[in-house]
Amino acid sequence: MKNLFASLPALLLLAGGAQAAAEKAAPQQKWESVKLGGGGGFVPGIVFHPKTAGVAYARTDIGGLYRLNPADDSWTAVTDAIADNAGWHNWGVDALAVDPTDDGKVFAAFGLYTNDWDPTNGQIGRSADRGETWEFADLPFKVGGNMPGRGMGERLAVDPANPKILYFGARSGNGLWKSTDGGATFAKVDSFKAVGTYAPVPGDTTGLNSDIQGLTFVTFDTTSPKADGGATSRIFVGTADNKTASLYVTEDAGATWAAIKGQPKKFFPHKGKLSAAEKALYISYADGSGPYDGTDGAVYRYDIERGAFTDITPSIGEKIAFGFGGLALDAQKPGTVVVSSLNSWYPDQHIFRSTDSGKTWSRLWEWANYPEMNLRYKQNVDKAPWIGPGFLDNDTKHLGWMIECLEIDPHDSDHWLYGTGLTLYGGHDLTKWDANSWDEKLTISALADGIEETSVQDVASIPGGTELLAATGDVSGFTFKSAETLGEAPKKNWYDPHWTTNAGVDFAGAAGKNVVRIGNSAGSKQLALSSDGGDTWAEHPGADTKAAGGIVAMSADGETIVWSASPGGVLRSQGGKEAFKAVFSLPEGAIVASDKQNATVFYGASGGKFYVSTDAGVTFKVAAGELKGAKNMVDVAAHPVKAGDVWVSTDAGVFHSTNYGATFAATSTALKNTQQVALGVGSAKDSWNVYAFGEGAAGARLYGSADGGKTWVDIQGDKQGFGTTSTGKLAGSGNVAGLVYVGTNGRGVFRATVSLGGEKPGARRLSRRARA
Numbered sequence: 169m170k171n172l173f174a175s176l177p178a179l180l181l182l183a184g185g186a187q188a189a190a191e192k193a194a195p196q197q198k199w200e201s202v203k204l205g206g207g208g209g210f211v212p213g214i215v216f217h218p219k220t221a222g223v224a225y226a227r228t229d230i231g232g233l234y235r236l237n238p239a240d241d242s243w244t245a246v247t248d249a250i251a252d253n254a255g256w257h258n259w260g261v262d263a264l265a266v267d268p269t270d271d272g273k274v275f276a277a278f279g280l281y282t283n284d285w286d287p288t289n290g291q292i293g294r295s296a297d298r299g300e301t302w303e304f305a306d307l308p309f310k311v312g313g314n315m316p317g318r319g320m321g322e323r324l325a326v327d328p329a330n331p332k333i334l335y336f337g338a339r340s341g342n343g344l345w346k347s348t349d350g351g352a353t354f355a356k357v358d359s360f361k362a363v364g365t366y367a368p369v370p371g372d373t374t375g376l377n378s379d380i381q382g383l384t385f386v387t388f389d390t391t392s393p394k395a396d397g398g399a400t401s402r403i404f405v406g407t408a409d410n411k412t413a414s415l416y417v418t419e420d421a422g423a424t425w426a427a428i429k430g431q432p433k434k435f436f437p438h439k440g441k442l443s444a445a446e447k448a449l450y451i452s453y454a455d456g457s458g459p460y461d462g463t464d465g466a467v468y469r470y471d472i473e474r475g476a477f478t479d480i481t482p483s484i485g486e487k488i489a490f491g492f493g494g495l496a497l498d499a500q501k502p503g504t505v506v507v508s509s510l511n512s513w514y515p516d517q518h519i520f521r522s523t524d525s526g527k528t529w530s531r532l533w534e535w536a537n538y539p540e541m542n543l544r545y546k547q548n549v550d551k552a553p554w555i556g557p558g559f560l561d562n563d564t565k566h567l568g569w570m571i572e573c574l575e576i577d578p579h580d581s582d583h584w585l586y587g588t589g590l591t592l593y594g595g596h597d598l599t600k601w602d603a604n605s606w607d608e609k610l611t612i613s614a615l616a617d618g619i620e621e622t623s624v625q626d627v628a629s630i631p632g633g634t635e636l637l638a639a640t641g642d643v644s645g646f647t648f649k650s651a652e653t654l655g656e657a658p659k660k661n662w663y664d665p666h667w668t669t670n671a672g673v674d675f676a677g678a679a680g681k682n683v684v685r686i687g688n689s690a691g692s693k694q695l696a697l698s699s700d701g702g703d704t705w706a707e708h709p710g711a712d713t714k715a716a717g718g719i720v721a722m723s724a725d726g727e728t729i730v731w732s733a734s735p736g737g738v739l740r741s742q743g744g745k746e747a748f749k750a751v752f753s754l755p756e757g758a759i760v761a762s763d764k765q766n767a768t769v770f771y772g773a774s775g776g777k778f779y780v781s782t783d784a785g786v787t788f789k790v791a792a793g794e795l796k797g798a799k800n801m802v803d804v805a806a807h808p809v810k811a812g813d814v815w816v817s818t819d820a821g822v823f824h825s826t827n828y829g830a831t832f833a834a835t836s837t838a839l840k841n842t843q844q845v846a847l848g849v850g851s852a853k854d855s856w857n858v859y860a861f862g863e864g865a866a867g868a869r870l871y872g873s874a875d876g877g878k879t880w881v882d883i884q885g886d887k888q889g890f891g892t893t894s895t896g897k898l899a900g901s902g903n904v905a906g907l908v909y910v911g912t913n914g915r916g917v918f919r920a921t922v923s924l925g926g927e928k929p930g931a932r933r934l935s936r937r938a939r940a
């Protein structure tokens with residue numbers, strides 16, 4: 169526990185009274201990621217600094233921005249401090265730029281959605297210390313970091329001739345925006361009339377696919393003369409428009425704009441990159457705006473001086489069924505270009521390389537004797553071993569999907585990186601490709617260490633058993649056997665059965681090797697059991713194929729499962745095999761939980777009502793206990809080791825019953841509108857901490873209590889955001905004192921060892937025997 173050692177010297181220096189005072193003053197907890205090591209989500213953009221070696225950033229769609237640590241290929245998250253409950257949408261990053269004249273400066277367009285899923289307008293963030301601290305320019309419109317088209321770009325760029333000037337290409341018809349004060353303020357460029365009219369599904373009533381995609385990239389031509397004020401005179405702008413024109417240029421630093429003559433009109437330009445030495449703009453095109461689509465496309469080179477476009481689309485000897493997304497130029501070797509398909513779903517993505525400005529291309533793989541393939545690469549997923557069994561071993565797609573960004577380090581022709589829907593790949597021997605031999609293989613490695621961008625659906629920790637079970641979106645879920653393994657990328661994810669997204673997980677409180685998990689996509693059985701603490705799994709034979717998602721609860725002895733499925737209603741099965749039957753006495757969508765020690769007891773909650781079942785979930789009755797003033801039940805947490813002890817989170821705060829809901833006591837009213845609530849081992853002998861997201865003295869954030877909810881201490885601190893409190897998933901460790909887990913919607917699982925008073929954090933560890 170790094171945390172323990174870090175806090176020891178400070179604790180030792182303080183005498184008794186001073187120590188107590190210091191603890192009341194809400195210590196700043198050190199939060200760190202539980203390590204998956206492989207991203208676990210889409211990386212739509214990567215930007216290297218053009219002048220300073222080793223400076224690079226990767227943006228994600230729901231998990232924020234990351235800075236490269238070149239010494240070990242790892243990444244450091246730089247947007248956690250600005251993604252608290254109010255700033256949650258700052259984990260959506262739609263565009264990224266560096267200042268070519270100052271390697272300390274980085275800029276990003278923050279915001280998640282342009283529809284009502286994100287209620288607030290976007291911002292352009294600017295940092296002068298590589299992302300450690302941020303300032304913001306508020307935009308009068310929204311930014312769509314998790315919207316279709318998010319891999320096109322970069323939509324944000326800093327003028328290399330005058331870094332006070334930035335341009336941002338907006339979505340939603342908002343056009344082109346410009347800053348002349350280094351990003352402090354932005355104003356609309358009225359002379360730029362195009363808006364990028366394409367919307368993938370104009371009739372989409374959610375607003376997600378019906379919003380127009382807008383501008384796709386802004387690229388400064390560093391070879392053009394300087395205009396007044398030292399600005400670059402020639403600037404290219406791409407738009408999502410396949411009807412009129414999609415490439416625009418100004419020759420007078422933005423005073424006037426025109427569609428470039430002779431441009432291809434069929435597809436959407438995803439990337440437009442300047443090769444200064446060749447005085448050329450390279451453009452990748454696809455017939456969709458990404459990241460999931462693309463059935464046709466092209467690659468073009470525009471020779472700026474001749475004003476001529478050349479179709480340099482790579483050939484595979486037959487009509488292509490994909491577009492082009494990622495496009496990289498080797499700054500050290502003008503004319504060397506790498507492009508990737510968007511999307512080639514079978515058998516794999518295509519990546520092509522040219523060393524003659526696109527005249528000829530070579531492929532990363534080709535068919536040999538079908539279905540055998542010649543590969544110019546081998547793959548290494550040591551940094552995220554679970555990618556092997558979870559994905560590569562069972563899929564022909566080894567290179568990834570959704571490749572919208574692909575970059576060659578401007579300072580190192582061998583170093584390249586590309587983003588996929590799963591992880592970030594890359595390597596350090598790209599020029600091996602040029603030996604032009606199928607025997608000379610480059611190594612493509614998963615290089616997303618430090619990028620943690622899973623959408624976590626549920627977390628659980630078993631007293632005396634598995635330390636952490638994390639159900640995730642897109643990459644199934646993960647089991648961490650002990651606290652010692654939390655910093656090691658898992659060897660496997662949950663499979664057999666493998667569901668893309670696991671919605672929930674629970675365990676038998678008195679028979680803790682028994683675990684249940686649920687998937688969220690109806691169409692196959694979506695409930696699986698483990699009898700070895702979540703190491704191996706088997707599909708529950710009694711699940712039907714219509715039920716999915718929701719909340720699952722397993723009785724203390726592991727014999728009964730109550731599943732509030734969505735879709736599917738409330739269901740129950742006994743004995744591990746029996747077909748699930750409807751439970752009529754709980755409303756559809758109810759919260760369900762099991763008593764962790766009394767196998768006949770389940771809890772339910774819905775609206776303003778709290779329910780108890782004393783017949784192992786066959787029937788539920790409204791509990792006698794009153795939760796005074798509570799109109800809306802939000803979460804239920806049964807005490808891990810005490811029968812009948814249950815905590816209920818509501819709009820009026822957290823309530824506690826020690827008698828199966830016969831009576832409830834309110835906890836301190838200083839914490840209101842609570843969200844998830846959880847219990848974890850406390851520092852004093854036999855004590856349990858209570859954790860809850862809610863609105864307390866320090867605002868809407870995470871609080872902990874060592875005194876049963878009489879007092880709530882801010883354990884989140886000012887430096888760590890978890891996104892909205894309503895999406896935070898919470899578990900206290902069943903084994904390590906003060907260890908608490910937060911699952912986020914986009915930044916994976918965080919952990920910290922918190923001190924709430926009493927003994928030193930981490931000091932008490934329950935022995936397995938004591939639990940049995």
Ligand SMILES: *[C@@H]1O[C@H](CO)[C@@H](O)[C@H](O)[C@H]1NC(C)=O
Nearest residue numbers: 366410411433434435455456
């Ligand atoms: C523009 O692209 C969309 C999506 O590929 C396609 O449905 C539409 O027919 C295209 N329009 C034109 C004019 O090519």
Ligand SMILES: *[C@@H]1O[C@H](CO)[C@@H](O)[C@H](O)[C@H]1NC(C)=O
Nearest residue numbers: 557558559561562663664666
């Ligand atoms: C991979 O295939 C094997 C054999 O069919 C299967 O048992 C396993 O579940 C698969 N893994 C995944 C992640 O689907």
Ligand SMILES: *[C@@H]1O[C@H](CO)[C@@H](O)[C@H](O)[C@H]1NC(C)=O
Nearest residue numbers: 766767768769782811812828
């Ligand atoms: C478990 O719950 C049942 C039903 O409420 C009750 O009769 C029984 O006494 C409880 N057992 C224990 C050990 O508390």
